[in-house]
Amino acid sequence: MTAYFRPLVQHGPAxxxxxxxxxxxxLWFTHAERLGRGVKSSIVSVQQIPEEVLNRLTQPRADIAGIKMDRPQIMGILNATPDSFSDGGVHNSVEAALMSAQEMVSHGACILDIGGESTRPGASFVPVDEEIARTKPLIEAIRAETNALISIDTRKxxxxxxxxxxxxxxxxxxxxFTFDPQLAPFCAETGAPVCVMHMQGDPTTMQDDPQYDDVLLDVYDFLEGQVARLEQLGLPQNQIVVDPGIGFGKTEAHNLTLLQNLSLFHGLGCPVLLGVSRKGLIGQIGKEPRKDARAPGSIAVALAGLAQGVQIVRVHDVAETAQALRLWAAVR
Structure with a gap:
């Protein structure tokens, strides 16, 4: 039976x-929760964690395209789409999007995630040519004006x-890397850093009736398998980021289970990205129907993730998140 180890993360000089x-x-830990399928969890000391697993949990993460992974980093969301769930249609010109990009960078985003296809629940497929037409001019404009790492949010x-x-x-x-079989080989050939996210189903159907045997371990196993696949293709593990995919084919209970146990994913040996900004979970629990008014709830969840060692938070509200992060770091 496979055993999984979730470090019980703490901080401070003591x-x-x-x-x-x-x-x-x-961040440090002296104990971990030992998990397994069909068995009761138990608490074990670090001395009881297998050496290979402990090495993956503790080894420092390499820089991703020059971005340090030994401190929290902010990825700003910039959607060049008419129908994204929160900011669809806001960046309906290269000029407007570039202005937003520059503002995000000035407030502390070191990565900008550019998307040309909405992946909100129920979203429709966007043809390749249209997705390129939405994203390529914006990427060129941002590259000419900022030094931020540009991430392309695409399945194609x-x-x-x-x-x-x-x-x-x-x-x-x-x-x-399950949608287009040519994407993973391209990344391996170019050596492009990647983020591997978990999603059950596709945006059209993912929220119809998501089911798991054990959502935490199922998501972990999927990510572990995809990291191994990318490594076999030639992409170094130290250039792979993992994302449990909050809100992608998951119920509120599934999402909360993942959020409460995020530190488990450090066992994959990769930086962890958390993307929960303005999502339905924030609106439901925070009782805020307006998507653009969900910054407080989004920040609360982001900081909870950082306390579990998440290296990257993907957010809409960069200035507000950066301010919260500076205070969070100072009091810790």
Missing amino acids: CPNGAVFLAGLP ASVAQAAWMAGAGMINDVSG
Whole structure:
């Protein structure tokens, strides 16, 4: 039976003898929760964690395209779409989108995630040519005006290729490299850093009736398998980011389980990205129907993720998140 180890993460100077640091971060743990399918969980000391697993949990993460992974980083969301759930239609020209991009960078975003196809629940498929037409001019404009790492949020190899040529430096695939069989080989060939996200189903149907045997372990196993696949193709593990995919084919209960146990995913040996900004979970629990008024709830969840060692938070409200992060770091 496979055993999984979720570090019980702590912080602060009162670090006892025997504690180990998590992923090169100023967070440490002395114990972990041992999990398995069909068995009751138990608490074990770090000395009881297998050496291979402990190494993956503790090894410092390499830079991603020059971005340090030993501290929290902000990825700003910039959707060049008419129908994205929160900011659809806001960036309906290259000029408007570029202004938003520059503002995000000035407020602290070191990565900009550019999307040309909405992946909100129920969203329709966007043809390749249209997705390229939405994203390529914007990437070219941003590349000319900022030094930020540009991530292309796409499931399609042709879109990723066009974005890469235009100046993108990272590929963020919400399908976890299951949609287009040509995308993973392209990333391996170019050495492009990637983000592998978990999604059950596709945007059209993913929220119809999501089911899991064990959502935490099912998502972990999927990400582990996709990381291994990318490595086999030749992409180094140290250039792979993982994302559990909050809100993508998951109920509120599924999402909360993942959020409460995020530190488990450090066992994959990769930086962890958390994207929950303005999502339905924030509106439902926070009782805020207006998507653009969900910054407080989004920030609360982001900080909870950072406390579990998440390296990247993907957000709409960059200035507000950066301010909260500075205060969070100062009091810790």
